[in-house]
Amino acid sequence: MKFKTFKGGIHPNDKKELTNKVPVTKHIPLDEIIIPLRQHIGAPCDPLVNVGDYVYMGQKIGESQSFVSAPVHSSVSGTVSAIKSHPHPGGGEAMCVFIKNDYEDKLDPSIKPFSLELNPKSIKDYVDSLDSADIVHKVKESGITGMGGAAFPLHVKLSPPSDCKIDTVLINGAECEPYLTSDHRAMLERPQLIFAGALLVAKAVNAEKIIIAIESNKPDAIELFEEMAKDYPEITIGVLKTKYPQGSEKQLIQAVTKRQVPSGGLPANVGLLVTNIDTCSAVTRAVVMNMPLIERNVTVSGDAVKSPKNLLVRVGVTFQQLFDACDGFIEEPKKIVMGGPMMGIAQSTTEVPVIKGTSGILAFTKPETYGKEEGTCIKCGKCVDVCPMRLMPNALSIFSRMEKVEKLNDYHVMDCMECGSCTYICPQRRFIVQHIKHGKSVVKNSQQKGNK
Numbered sequence: 001m002k003f004k005t006f007k008g009g010i011h012p013n014d015k016k017e018l019t020n021k022v023p024v025t026k027h028i029p030l031d032e033i034i035i036p037l038r039q040h041i042g043a044p045c046d047p048l049v050n051v052g053d054y055v056y057m058g059q060k061i062g063e064s065q066s067f068v069s070a071p072v073h074s075s076v077s078g079t080v081s082a083i084k085s086h087p088h089p090g091g092g093e094a095m096c097v098f099i100k101n102d103y104e105d106k107l108d109p110s111i112k113p114f115s116l117e118l119n120p121k122s123i124k125d126y127v128d129s130l131d132s133a134d135i136v137h138k139v140k141e142s143g144i145t146g147m148g149g150a151a152f153p154l155h156v157k158l159s160p161p162s163d164c165k166i167d168t169v170l171i172n173g174a175e176c177e178p179y180l181t182s183d184h185r186a187m188l189e190r191p192q193l194i195f196a197g198a199l200l201v202a203k204a205v206n207a208e209k210i211i212i213a214i215e216s217n218k219p220d221a222i223e224l225f226e227e228m229a230k231d232y233p234e235i236t237i238g239v240l241k242t243k244y245p246q247g248s249e250k251q252l253i254q255a256v257t258k259r260q261v262p263s264g265g266l267p268a269n270v271g272l273l274v275t276n277i278d279t280c281s282a283v284t285r286a287v288v289m290n291m292p293l294i295e296r297n298v299t300v301s302g303d304a305v306k307s308p309k310n311l312l313v314r315v316g317v318t319f320q321q322l323f324d325a326c327d328g329f330i331e332e333p334k335k336i337v338m339g340g341p342m343m344g345i346a347q348s349t350t351e352v353p354v355i356k357g358t359s360g361i362l363a364f365t366k367p368e369t370y371g372k373e374e375g376t377c378i379k380c381g382k383c384v385d386v387c388p389m390r391l392m393p394n395a396l397s398i399f400s401r402m403e404k405v406e407k408l409n410d411y412h413v414m415d416c417m418e419c420g421s422c423t424y425i426c427p428q429r430r431f432i433v434q435h436i437k438h439g440k441s442v443v444k445n446s447q448q449k450g451n452k
């Protein structure tokens with residue numbers, strides 16, 4: 001079979017065998033949960049509750065009037081114990097609503113029982129009966145953001161500019177980061193919810209076609225989805241070569257559709273909407289039940305974790321609780337990351353809460369570059385060969401350190417998606433991505449100064 005792919009990329013040891021065969025287990029949230037009012041790209045929410053208020057599970061507790069934002073909801077029932085700043089897994093601190101769990105899981109009265117029969121005919125009849133605007137409204141009210149990590153509010157993607165016609169919805173089931181298997185397990189354990197959600201997303205934007213793209217290292221999911229797709233003529237399954245960063249939006253689009261998103265452009269500019277695979281399950285629950293996004297699969301893994309596993313976790317539970325649910329650490333971790341090891345965000349405390357975009361939390365006994373000095377560039381060109389954006393990482397890292405704004409623009413520094421492939425492959429262990437991140441901030445600052 002010929003697999004779809006893109007030019008460049010790397011093949012790190014994916015370590016998915018630590019968790020990919022084990023069914024997801026439900027995690028029971030403990031005493032207090034912490035819901036950040038900023039969990040998405042866009043404006044943070046303002047609190048809708050006060051200290052001392054009783055809240056239901058699924059009750060909206062924060063929202064913003066800004067279009068690019070997503071409301072947040074309580075993931076347990078209980079009493080608001082504090083509203084204060086707290087460390088955030090995305091970096092820095094954010095205002096959070098603390099809720100004392102009463103362990104009753106009393107549902108918000110707006111949430112209905114799941115009434116849809118999960119078979120192809122019922123799903124199609126149900127989707128046909130709905131209005132596109134209603135789907136977008138329910139997605140917005142349920143606070144659904146992309147669950148692959150970027151956490152972009154989905155209702156914004158479902159409302160593309162009027163001059164962009166979306167013909168195809170591309171569902172991202174690549175999960176190309178090493179260690180992460182939370183999407184893989186979702187594909188195996190709730191496939192019909194995913195298919196129903198994909199149809200709902202397509203209906204919302206009036207797209208005719210749906211492509212579900214899965215990396216070749218998930219043969220059981222591919223087999224299951226190809227069999228199921230026989231009952232859905234609008235859905236095809238695209239099998240991707242296992243390669244990092246195959247799941248990054250532009251690389252995925254290029255591999256599956258051969259369309260090229262212009263520099264600084266959006267998938268909608270080339271007729272596409274891309275969303276993460278388990279986000280589709282959340283869409284189905286939101287539309288059928290009015291259930292907001294308050295829980296998700298999280299992979300807890302890494303060589304420091306005693307019993308790596310996938311957990312079904314409420315938003316707001318701390319990382320420490322999840323590590324405890326995996327029997328703690330083999331030895332004290334030197335590095336903790338939210339997301340995958342390549343693009344994930346390093347954490348300075350385990351007392352940060354799970355947010356809507358937390359696909360995994362990883363703990364390592366030592367960072368990849370631990371104990372190594374950065375060497376000088378030997379001009380081997382390996383970083384250029386692997387860059388999926390066809391950039392020159394070696395030159396960009398040098399211009400970044402020298403803060404050469406003009407050169408950085410000439411070499412398209414802002415097209416770097418910080419995938420880390422260049423750093424991974426560099427035999428001299430040069431901190432290329434860190435340098436480029438600095439270069440990007442230098443360019444942004446100079447643009448802001450120019451605009452003043």
Ligand code: SF4
Pocket residue numbers: 376377378379380381382383384393394425426427428429430432
């Ligand atoms: S891979 Fe490292 S050593 Fe080789 S050209 Fe790139 S920066 Fe230089």
Ligand code: SF4
Pocket residue numbers: 386387388389390391392393396415416417418419420421422423432433436
């Ligand atoms: S330059 Fe940027 S896009 Fe290219 S490999 Fe390095 S991190 Fe990835």
